[in-house]
Amino acid sequence: MKNFHKMRGWNLPLFKNTMMISGLLCLVLFFAGSAHAAEAEAAELGSEDKACQSCHDSDAIKAKITEAGESLSMRISTQAFLASMHNETSCTDCHEDADGKDHGKVSVPMKSKRDYRLSFQDSCTTCHKKSVAEFKDSVHAILVKEGSDKAPTCSDCHNPHTVRSVKLVEPIANVPCANCHKDIFKAYSQDVHGLERVAKGKSAPLCADCHKSHAIQAASLGDGIRDACLTCHKDAAVQHEVWLPNSRLHFKSIECQVCHAPNAQRRVNLRMVDSVGGKQLVEQEGAPRFERLSKAVDGTDRNLNESEMRGFLKAFNLESPDNKAVLSARLELSSGLEAHQLSTKDLALKDCQVCHRAGAAPFSSVILTMAGSNGRALRQGIDNKVLTSATSFDSLRGFYAIGSTRIKLLDYLLVLVILGVLCVPIAHLTVNRLFKAKRDKLRSERQQASTK
Ligand code: HEC
Ligand code: HEC
Ligand code: HEC
Ligand code: HEC
Ligand code: HEC
Ligand code: HEC
Ligand code: HEC
Ligand code: HEC
Ligand code: HEC
Known part of the structure; x- marks a missing residue:
């Protein structure tokens, strides 16, 4: 108690100061408050905009009938406008031509809603360059x-x-x-x-x-979507590696949704890529090759067979000396819709045999693609026997991998798998071999633990 009095006495001048400071603070807060109120008032219409809204937010304003016969409401809700991010933007910032004398009195013809909307295509540029x-x-x-x-x-x-x-x-x-x-x-x-x-x-x-x-971008082009998956699912490679050997390679050759939309149809996409940079080739503007040359080798709408595809690639490369086309294969879904039916992990495809066996369903449908000059994918059906013909491996770098620098036993395994030769025993042998080092390590650790 004593101490308290002492403290209060000692603190008295400070107490006064505090009062003064609080007073000042109150004043500051008061002004800040009214500044805030002023700001809130700024979210009221300016006088010019009020004039617009005297007509455009009144019950009297009629919908406009376009020449295409559509009805376009001329009513703009003041309340919604004030609650919008554009509440500090004036009507005339976007409608420069709307404050003329005749405006609203003389009806101006409008072709269609779409046409009107298109006329505003550049109107956002001044404020939203990015x-x-x-x-x-x-x-x-x-x-x-x-x-x-x-x-x-x-x-x-x-x-x-x-x-x-x-x-x-x-x-x-x-x-x-x-x-x-x-x-x-x-x-x-x-x-x-x-x-x-x-x-x-x-x-x-x-x-x-x-x-x-x-x-x-067109969804099937590039690797942008997979990269988006991996920005959120950062640990995916590590999590899959536990049961999926070389998960990074699998991620490269199989789109995520192939396993995560468990009931979807799958197919092989042979992407035409640059033999040097590995970039997906884009069709030239003005002098398109893809459709013309694929039609030239076949003429009908059938899938290209092996020799037709070789003929096509040869002709294509003759016309494009700079970037030689090779093929890079990827497993994808046959329908873009099904890419949006991802399920929980317990339903995901885990069975190696769905892919690693002769005549596996995902390999029965094959397409050849490149990027069109308008950014959309160009596609040509391919006879699935192309995958099992040794001659076409030459250009399939990085998938079945013959002819690439990654010649390992496992690459041959995949070729064998596709060819349907002895696949099951070899697959097991190889997978066993792959995990042998791991098993040995585990075993010796266990032995050490039990001898302790
Ligand atoms: C940020 C730009 C912008 C502002 C601000 C703006 N508008 Fe618009 N307005 C447009 C665009 C763009 C269209 C084209 C129609 C569309 O694409 O919906 C349009 C269309 C209209 C239409 C035709 C009907 C319709 O919905 O298409 C009217 C009427 C209109 N504006 C009135 C106003 C009034 C009144 C204000 C102010 C209260 C205002 N606008 C503020 C951009 C703006
Ligand atoms: C006197 C009432 C009135 C006022 C004030 C008025 N408008 Fe209009 N406005 C109309 C009518 C009526 C139409 C439909 C005219 C038609 O059918 O061609 C219209 C049409 C429009 C359109 C649709 C495009 C077009 O030209 O047909 C826009 C945009 C528009 N007004 C914006 C504004 C803006 C911005 C202001 C304020 C600067 C404003 N209006 C002031 C009555 C008015
Ligand atoms: C196909 C639909 C679509 C079109 C067309 C579109 N936007 Fe957007 N925009 C979006 C979406 C969705 C977001 C929100 C993005 C987010 O949440 O990250 C967005 C965000 C924005 C933002 C907020 C800043 C940002 O980038 O996140 C601005 C400003 C913007 N858009 C302006 C524009 C302008 C100007 C145009 C025309 C050149 C345009 N938008 C065309 C869908 C579109
Ligand atoms: C006169 C300048 C101006 C024009 C023109 C304009 N805007 Fe804006 N816009 C703004 C301001 C200011 C904001 C408030 C937030 C900000 O600074 O991004 C905004 C915000 C937005 C936002 C929300 C951004 C966010 O971060 O949430 C979108 C979306 C947007 N505008 C779209 C458009 C579109 C579409 C057009 C063309 C039809 C357009 N704007 C034309 C000034 C403008
Ligand atoms: C006004 C209608 C409209 C809106 C809104 C719209 N789109 Fe589109 N989009 C189209 C049309 C039309 C195409 C051309 C292909 C088609 O018909 O599906 C297209 C194509 C696409 C494609 C490429 C398809 C392909 O060939 O791979 C993607 C991806 C896409 N849109 C995503 C989006 C996303 C994401 C949004 C929202 C941010 C959006 N779209 C909003 C009309 C729209
Ligand atoms: C989790 C990621 C993801 C989300 C979220 C997502 N998409 Fe997709 N989208 C994909 C993938 C993956 C593909 C298929 C890519 C391919 O064809 O290789 C795709 C394909 C598409 C296509 C092309 C379809 C076709 O037939 O070729 C369109 C259009 C599209 N999406 C629009 C949308 C729209 C609209 C939404 C929101 C309702 C959406 N996407 C949400 C990942 C996503
Ligand atoms: C070969 C098929 C296959 C491919 C390709 C695949 N996944 Fe998976 N994924 C699975 C299976 C099976 C599981 C469930 C594993 C388990 O039993 O825990 C799983 C689990 C997951 C999980 C849950 C992880 C956890 O442990 O909680 C996420 C997230 C996921 N995958 C995302 C992805 C993404 C992103 C990609 C593409 C980069 C991808 N997956 C490619 C089959 C695949
Ligand atoms: C914006 C971040 C984001 C993106 C992009 C994204 N995801 Fe997811 N994903 C999530 C979240 C959040 C969940 C639910 C929580 C969880 O299980 O991690 C989820 C859940 C999942 C699951 C279910 C996991 C389980 O435990 O059952 C799978 C599978 C999955 N995502 C795959 C993908 C694939 C494939 C893509 C790309 C096509 C993708 N995700 C893109 C955030 C994302
Ligand atoms: C959705 C189809 C699919 C599933 C499911 C799948 N794989 Fe694969 N796997 C492939 C494809 C395609 C390749 C070829 C990759 C390449 O060479 O580009 C591959 C490559 C491999 C390789 C060679 C890796 C290397 O280092 O060269 C092994 C080993 C393998 N898979 C084992 C398995 C095992 C074990 C499982 C089951 C746990 C499995 N795969 C599940 C499609 C699949």
């Missing part, structure tokens, strides 16, 4: 440029009058992609990620986490 640059070479942007009336521009995915922060966790049905890719959205919403996203919010991927939001 997004515009990302979008520029995407499969969607190229389709729009080619005249597609279905591919999205900015405002198909972002309503400029109601756009909300991308940081908000919205219900998955609000993802803009769902409007157009309905079947895929439906599949996704029932798969392991869709369900996880609904249950737990942010961590499981939405469309854009695997495909990107703006720089979207």
Whole structure:
């Protein structure tokens, strides 16, 4: 108690100071508060915008009928606009031509909704240079440029009058992609990620986490999606290695969804790649080769047989002296839809025999592909006997691996597997051999433990 009095006495001047400081603080807070209030007021319409909204948010405003016969509502909700990320942007920042004298009094013809939307394609550039640059070479942007009336521009995915922060966790049905890719959205919403996203919010991927939001590429090209899987599932290689020998090699030759969409149809994709850099070849603009040359060797719509494929590759390489095409094979799903039916790990494909046996189903369907000049995949059916013909191994580098630098017993094993010769005993022998070192180590550790 004594100490307390002493302390209070000693503290008295300090106490006064504290009062003063608190007073000041209150004042500061008061001003800060009113500054905040002012900011909130700024989220009210400016006078110019108010004038627009006197018509555009009134019950009197009628929908406009386009020349294509569609009805387009002219009503803009002030409330939604003020709650949007554009609440500090003025109507005329985007609609420069809307404050003319005749505006609203004289009806201006509008061809179609799509046409009107397309006229705004460049209107976001001044403020969102980064997004515009990302979008520029995407499969969607190229389709729009080619005249597609279905591919999205900015405002198909972002309503400029109601756009909300991308940081908000919205219900998955609000993802803009769902409007157009309905079947895929439906599949996704029932798969392991869709369900996880609904249950737990942010961590499981939405469309854009695997495909990107703006720089979207054709899904079957490149390795971008697998790399996206591996940015979240960082330990995947290590986790698979426990039961899957050389998991990194398997990841290279098999797309993740091949094992994780357990009931899907699978096929071999022979990708045409550069013999030097290993990059996937892209069709030339203006002088396309793929379709013309594949038609030339076959003419009909049948799958190319072995000699036709060789003829095709030869002709292709004659016309492209700089980058010689070789083939790099990959197991993928036959349908992009099924890539969105991933299941939990207990249902994943673990049975080696599904692939490592003669006549394995995934090897019965084969396609040849390269990237089209518009960024979409070009495909040609191939007779599956091509895989078992020794002559075609020459160009299949890195899959069955004959002729590559990785000649090991195991590579031959795979060839044998494909050829259907003695595959099962050899596979077991080799897998046994692979694990022999591990087993020996385990055994000696166990022995050491028991002698202790
Ligand atoms: C950030 C840019 C932007 C701002 C700000 C903006 N708009 Fe728009 N507005 C657009 C675009 C883009 C379209 C093209 C239609 C589309 O793609 O949906 C459009 C279309 C419209 C339409 C035609 C109907 C429709 O929905 O397509 C009206 C009416 C309209 N805007 C009024 C307004 C008014 C009024 C304001 C201010 C309160 C405003 N806009 C603010 C970009 C903007
Ligand atoms: C006097 C009422 C009125 C005012 C004020 C008004 N609008 Fe309009 N606006 C209309 C009507 C009516 C239409 C439909 C005209 C038609 O059918 O062609 C329209 C159409 C539009 C369209 C659709 C494209 C077009 O040209 O048909 C846009 C965008 C638009 N207004 C933006 C604005 C903006 C921005 C402002 C404020 C600067 C504004 N309006 C002020 C009545 C008004
Ligand atoms: C196919 C749909 C789609 C199109 C087309 C699209 N966006 Fe986006 N955009 C998205 C998605 C989805 C996100 C959210 C990304 C995320 O959550 O990481 C996004 C995010 C954004 C952001 C927030 C910053 C960022 O990059 O995360 C801005 C700004 C933006 N978009 C502007 C634009 C502009 C401008 C265009 C046209 C050039 C455009 N968008 C075209 C889907 C699209
Ligand atoms: C006059 C400048 C301006 C124009 C033009 C404009 N915006 Fe914006 N936009 C902004 C501002 C300011 C924000 C607030 C957040 C920020 O700084 O990114 C914003 C935010 C956004 C966001 C949300 C970003 C986020 O981080 O959540 C999207 C999406 C967006 N705008 C899309 C568009 C689209 C699509 C267009 C063209 C139809 C467009 N904007 C045109 C100024 C503009
Ligand atoms: C977990 C990652 C992932 C998510 C999330 C995802 N996708 Fe995919 N998507 C893929 C994979 C993998 C493929 C197939 C790639 C291939 O063909 O090799 C694919 C293929 C596609 C294709 C091409 C289909 C075809 O027939 O060739 C479209 C379109 C697509 N996705 C859209 C979407 C949309 C829309 C969403 C959200 C509803 C979505 N994706 C969510 C991974 C994903
Ligand atoms: C306005 C409609 C529309 C919206 C919105 C849209 N797309 Fe697309 N998308 C298309 C069209 C049309 C194609 C061309 C191929 C087709 O018909 O499926 C396409 C193609 C694609 C492809 C390439 C398919 C292939 O050949 O491999 C992918 C991947 C894709 N979209 C993903 C997305 C994602 C992710 C979103 C959302 C961020 C999205 N799309 C939003 C219309 C749309
Ligand atoms: C050869 C088939 C196969 C391939 C290819 C494959 N997986 Fe798996 N994956 C499985 C099986 C089987 C399991 C379950 C293993 C077990 O029994 O624990 C699994 C488990 C997983 C798990 C759960 C891990 C854990 O232990 O919790 C994730 C995540 C996963 N895989 C992601 C991937 C990704 C990402 C890829 C592509 C880079 C991939 N997988 C490629 C078959 C495969
Ligand atoms: C944005 C991060 C993200 C991306 C990208 C992503 N995943 Fe996932 N994934 C998750 C989360 C979160 C879960 C649920 C929690 C868990 O099991 O790890 C999950 C679950 C899984 C599971 C179920 C694992 C189990 O324990 O049963 C598999 C299999 C899987 N993902 C495979 C993939 C594949 C294949 C891809 C690429 C096509 C991919 N993921 C892309 C985050 C991601
Ligand atoms: C979905 C099909 C698939 C499944 C399931 C699968 N593999 Fe493979 N495996 C392949 C393919 C394709 C290759 C060829 C990789 C290459 O050479 O590019 C391969 C390669 C191998 C190799 C050679 C590795 C090297 O170092 O050269 C071994 C060994 C092997 N697999 C064993 C197994 C075992 C054991 C299992 C089961 C636990 C299994 N695989 C499951 C498709 C599969």
